[in-house]
Amino acid sequence: MKLGSLKSNQSLDGELVIVSRDLKTFARAKHIAPSLREAVEKWSSVEGELKKISDQLNAGQFAAAEKITDEKVFHSCLPRTWLFADGSAFIHHIRLVRKARNAEPPETLLTVPLMYQAESGRFLAPTEDIPQVDISHGTDFEGEVGVILDHVPMGVTAEQALKYIRLFVILNDVSLRGLIPAELAGGFGFFQSKPAKALCPFAVTADELGEAWKDGRIHLPLDVQLNGQFFGKANAKEMHFHFGQLIAHAAKTRDLVAGTLIGSGTISNEDPAMGSSCLAEKRTLEQINNGKIETPFMKPGDTVSMEMKNTKGESIFGRIFQKVVKV
């Protein structure tokens, strides 16, 4: 099942729709739940109804199906939520970005996930411009995978935690590299350096991933393009910590409310042929390999796109496509 949110003048939560597997048609579902946020909050009572329409839609038998002709009608699949706990589960990424700012990885690198709480009160739409206040902020993208949870009780184990995953997403964790060193030096972690992010247009249930969802990880590459050119196709299967471990970490001292989003951190592979999912990594590799950085951070007019396809080459989550604009 694939779910999305139409942009709405009525609600900042958007309007819930069910989307066909091929992303060509959708069915309105606000009679089942007004928004995806509210659907997740009462998942067990709405899942069956949503699934029924989804099956009809995929069979071409849903009479009120509407054609998707403009991706801009869709907001981020979950336009806003209560908690976004963003992990950093790809060790290769941590090593590279720490090297870039001459910082040591923590001693617990391989045993305790790094995690921070990120902006979730307003996600950018998947095709919404990325505002740039100042070019010195070093605007970067970060391609990630994420999961949306049902209510998770405090103290859940990593294995139990996987049972609370309801939906999967990809996302662009916009990062302002120029602001990170000073902010982290203060000791309180990221805030200004991690502004509003964009989620993909469609959130999907596990069955849409099929065998690619195993061991708590999504075994598929994320296609990332910068200005229409190949930038990366790193496979999300190389997560060191799987999603159950990230959820258990987040839930150690609190319940996680329904709708919580857990992010993987920037997808990153050891194999350099896979490219990167953020500019910071590419710049660090240039510094290491060539002795100088050649790739700048994003400037106004630059675009980034992110998409994940299944083994048949079909888009799973729809496309994130964003342009940087000066504000």
Place this chain on the structure above:
Amino acid sequence: MKLGSLKSNQSLDGELVIVSRDLKTFARAKHIAPSLREAVEKWSSVEGELKKISDQLNAGQFAAAEKITDEKVFHSCLPRTWLFADGSAFIHHIRLVRKARNAEPPETLLTVPLMYQAESGRFLAPTEDIPQVDISHGTDFEGEVGVILDHVPMGVTAEQALKYIRLFVILNDVSLRGLIPAELAGGFGFFQSKPAKALCPFAVTADELGEAWKDGRIHLPLDVQLNGQFFGKANAKEMHFHFGQLIAHAAKTRDLVAGTLIGSGTISNEDPAMGSSCLAEKRTLEQINNGKIETPFMKPGDTVSMEMKNTKGESIFGRIFQKVVKV
């Protein structure tokens, strides 16, 4: 005007009520907005109606007024919201807690506010137990003042920012001191060490503070009691950064959505006669003055209460009263 939220089986946002200035009666207001969160999201269109009932209530002329007989019917005034950006605006507190963990304050201590994003998807009710997973976590309270905002545009100045404040609160920012050093050493700031917090039962508009609200600061002491005994009465006027500065810091690279909560950080005064608003400070002072720490962190059964009174001795926000329980 004073606003609160009845606990509700219908909504995690609670049910909006208007409370009389003397905290003795309340009026249901769900016909104006279902919840305080939703009222803040359309403040300009509901403020007048709420104010009208508030005036009637305070004049003893609201026919459907209900008596307040049990503080436990109230949730935190805002049971959940999209963003809680918690500053640390009392420099004395920063210096003391950093000393306690042998960490240096940042070089920008006096010029750039420290701020982190905190749990806001589910606040504890004002009289809800504080769960303790393990005594080694070092359960502490932190007494703070906070402001609830209308939508704030990115890039707002500190002076402009004050205009977006709609409501004032006090809160208990529960902190797990035993988890902080390892977490901060990782470089990503607080997460597990900052679990669910409690807000006061009633949020109030600026007129309820009268002359105590000036220069972007609340000029009143916060009464803090531990196990029914005096613990602190530090005055919130000693904020180094005022609320406009904290808001401007938070809004530097993002819009702040309506309902955003900005916290002051632990209220702390230079004068030791004012006591403290958290255990960590008292412990550090004991170490400095007596060479050894005598006050333990909270154990199951310990209680903390917080209340702020106006110059006539009347409670402004109602009372936070919480007990630690082992879970």
